[in-house]
Amino acid sequence: MYHISPRERKSTPPAHPWHADAMADQLTRLLVDSPSLFYRAFFALPTSIRGPDGNPVNAVRGYLDMVSKVLADRRPGAVAHVFDADWRPQWRVDLYAGYKSTRADDPPELPGQVPLLLEVLDAAGQPVAEAAGYEADDVIGTIAAAAGPGERLAVLTGDRDLFQVVRDPVVHVLYPLKGTSSLATMDGAGVTAKTGVPAHRYVDLAILRGDPSDGLPGVPGVGEKTAARLAADHPDLDALLAAAAAGRLPPRVAAALQQHAGYLQAMRRVVPVATDVAYQVSDPHPPDQARLAALAEGHNLDGPVKRLLAALEQTGLAG
Numbered sequence: 001m002y003h004i005s006p007r008e009r010k011s012t013p014p015a016h017p018w019h020a021d022a023m024a025d026q027l028t029r030l031l032v033d034s035p036s037l038f039y040r041a042f043f044a045l046p047t048s049i050r051g052p053d054g055n056p057v058n059a060v061r062g063y064l065d066m067v068s069k070v071l072a073d074r075r076p077g078a079v080a081h082v083f084d085a086d087w088r089p090q091w092r093v094d095l096y097a098g099y100k101s102t103r104a105d106d107p108p109e110l111p112g113q114v115p116l117l118l119e120v121l122d123a124a125g126q127p128v129a130e131a132a133g134y135e136a137d138d139v140i141g142t143i144a145a146a147a148g149p150g151e152r153l154a155v156l157t158g159d160r161d162l163f164q165v166v167r168d169p170v171v172h173v174l175y176p177l178k179g180t181s182s183l184a185t186m187d188g189a190g191v192t193a194k195t196g197v198p199a200h201r202y203v204d205l206a207i208l209r210g211d212p213s214d215g216l217p218g219v220p221g222v223g224e225k226t227a228a229r230l231a232a233d234h235p236d237l238d239a240l241l242a243a244a245a246a247g248r249l250p251p252r253v254a255a256a257l258q259q260h261a262g263y264l265q266a267m268r269r270v271v272p273v274a275t276d277v278a279y280q281v282s283d284p285h286p287p288d289q290a291r292l293a294a295l296a297e298g299h300n301l302d303g304p305v306k307r308l309l310a311a312l313e314q315t316g317l318a319g
Contacts, residue, residue, distance in 0.1 A: 005063075006183050007305065012221035019285060023110075026077065026087070026152060027074050027075065027076040027077065028076065028077050028078065028147075028151040028152045028153060028154050029076055029077060029079065029080070029143075029147075029151070029152075029153050029154070030071070030074065030076035030079040030141060030153075030154050030316070031079075031082055031083060031140050031144075031153065031154070031155045032065075032067060032079065032080070032081045032156045032157075032158060032235060033136055033137070033140060033155060033156060033157035033158070033159055033162065034081045034082055034083045034117075035083060035084050035087070035135075035136050036136075036157045036158045036159045036281050037063055037066060037067070037156060037157070037158065037176075038059050038063050038114070038117065039059075039158075039268040040062075040112050040158045040176055041058070041059045041061075041062025041063045041066060041109070041117075042058060042059035042062070042109075042113075044062050045058035045059070045061060045062045046058060047109045049061060049300070050300065051299035051300040051301075052297065052298065052300060053298075053299075055112060055113075055299075056109040056112075056196060057113060057116065057299050057300055057301060058109075059110060059113045059117070060116050060117045060120065060299070060301065060304070061301060061303075061304045063117060063261040064117075064131075064304035064305070064307070064308050065303075065304050065307060066156075066176075066206075067079075067081075067156075067308065067311075068308045068310070068311040069305040069307075069311075070156055070174065070183070070306070071308075071311035071312065071314070071315050071317070072310070072311040072314055072315070074154060074174075075105045075314070075315045076315065076317075078123060078127075078284075078317070079126065079127070079317060080126075080127045080128070080129045080143075080281060081121055081126055081127065081129070081137045082127050082128075082129045082130070082140050082143075083128060083129070083130045083136055084134075084135050084136045085101065085130040085131055085132050085133065085134060085135075086132070086133050086134060086135065087100070087135060088100045088103075089133055089134055089135060090133070092269075092270050093131065095266045095269050095270050096216070096263075096267070097271050098183055098215040098216070098217075099214060099215055099216070099270060100214055100215050101206065101215045101305070102212075102215045103213070103214075103215065110123060114149075116299060117297075118302065119295055120292070120295055120305065120308075122282075123215075123287065123289075123291040123292045123295060124292060124305075124308055124309070125284050125285040125286055125287050125288070125312075125319055126284065127162075127281050127282050127283065127284050128281065128282045129143075129279055129280065129281040129282075130279060130280060131278060131280065132280075134274060134277050135280075136242075137159065137161060137162060137273045138273050138274035139277060139279045140155055140157075140162060140165065140273065140275050141162075141164075141272075141273030141274055141275045141277075142274060142276060142277045142279060143164055143279075144165040144167070144171045144224065144273050144275075145275035145276075146166070147167075147170050148170070149170060151170055152169070152170065152173055152175065153170060153171045153172075153179065154171075154173070154174050155171065155172070155173045155174065156173075156174045156183075157173060157174070157175065158175065158176045160175075160195075161211070161271070161273070162207060162273070163186060163191045163194075163195065163199055163202045164199060164200075164202045164203050164272065165189060165199075166186060166188055166190075166191050166199035167188075167199065168187055168188040169187075169196075172185055172186060172187045172190075172195070173185075173186040173190075173191075174186070179297045181214075195228060196225070196228030196229070196231075196232060197228050197231045201231045201232065201273050202231075203272050204230075204231040204234075204236065204237055204240075205227045205228055205231040206227075207237070207264060207267040207268070207271050208222050208226075208227035208230055208231065208264075209222065209223065209224050209227035209228075210295065214275075216267070216271070218262050218268070218290045219254050219256050219257060219263070219264070219265075220256055220260070221252060221253070221298070222253065222256060222257075226253065230249075230253070236267065237264060240257065240270050241258070241261065241264070243259055244251045244257040245258065251264055284319065285319055286318060286319030287309060287312065287318055287319065292305050292309070293305075
């Protein structure tokens with residue numbers, strides 16, 4: 001998305017925080033893809049929603065209300081808000097210079113709301129996670145990969161790239177369908193139904209199709225349906241390229257794959273989320289009621305803050 005980075009925090013990151021044994025039907029942890037959700041909330045609500053100082057607060061209100069609803073509905077045992085430490089990591093740019101190079105500037109009303117969101121999350125005692133040199137997706141990928149068979153992890157995100165972390169029955173995605181008011185539960189069957197490929201093949205679909213929002217063109221002439229069919233019919237990119245070389249694919253598709261073999265090679269490292277990053281996470285603590293009240297009054301956040309506090313109480317996450 002765009003660069004949302006939390007303030008520096010004095011906290012020592014545990015190797016894999018929030019790990020806990022859980023019953024099969026209990027949601028152990030909720031991971032919020034904060035850049036994705038914040039961006040979606042901004043466009044779901046009008047910028048005419050402002051605080052007493054005249055500054056817009058629409059994204060903060062939408063984010064808090066979406067998180068509060070999910071907490072109340074899903075009742076996770078823990079939650080973490082995951083942010084970009086680097087929205088365009090240099091290591092991905094080194095692999096492919098066009099990565100996010102054409103991304104438009106953020107709307108002017110958006111960046112100023114980020115510090116306010118972080119203030120509210122901190123005052124509410126909400127853990128915030130990030131990893132230096134990585135995007136939020138990479139932290140989420142790392143936590144998802146480390147989740148054990150007794151855990152149940154939900155990822156709240158509007159980014160379809162995170163379909164790749166779905167792993168039944170341990171990890172599923174909560175995917176907004178309309179603004180921030182309706183969610184689809186994307187388990188393995190949901191990913192296959194929506195994309196045409198199982199979750200473990202989603203990366204190759206994304207590589208072939210490309211993603212213009214990330215500056216990734218994909219293979220010319222290979223659209224969504226063709227990419228899904230190719231990924232579903234071959235176990236990996238090596239098998240697909242071998243089929244192209246052996247003449248087992250339509251000539252146009254085979255030629256495009258062979259001509260862009262270098263691009264495909266780079267995408268093998270650009271598109272997958274990292275699964276082994278050293279991340280930091282702030283410690284949860286009881287909400288600072290006085291600080292939250294001041295933030296709510298000063299920024300027209302009374303309703304969202306009250307709903308967040310109520311959700312934390314209902315889920316036992318208020319400390």
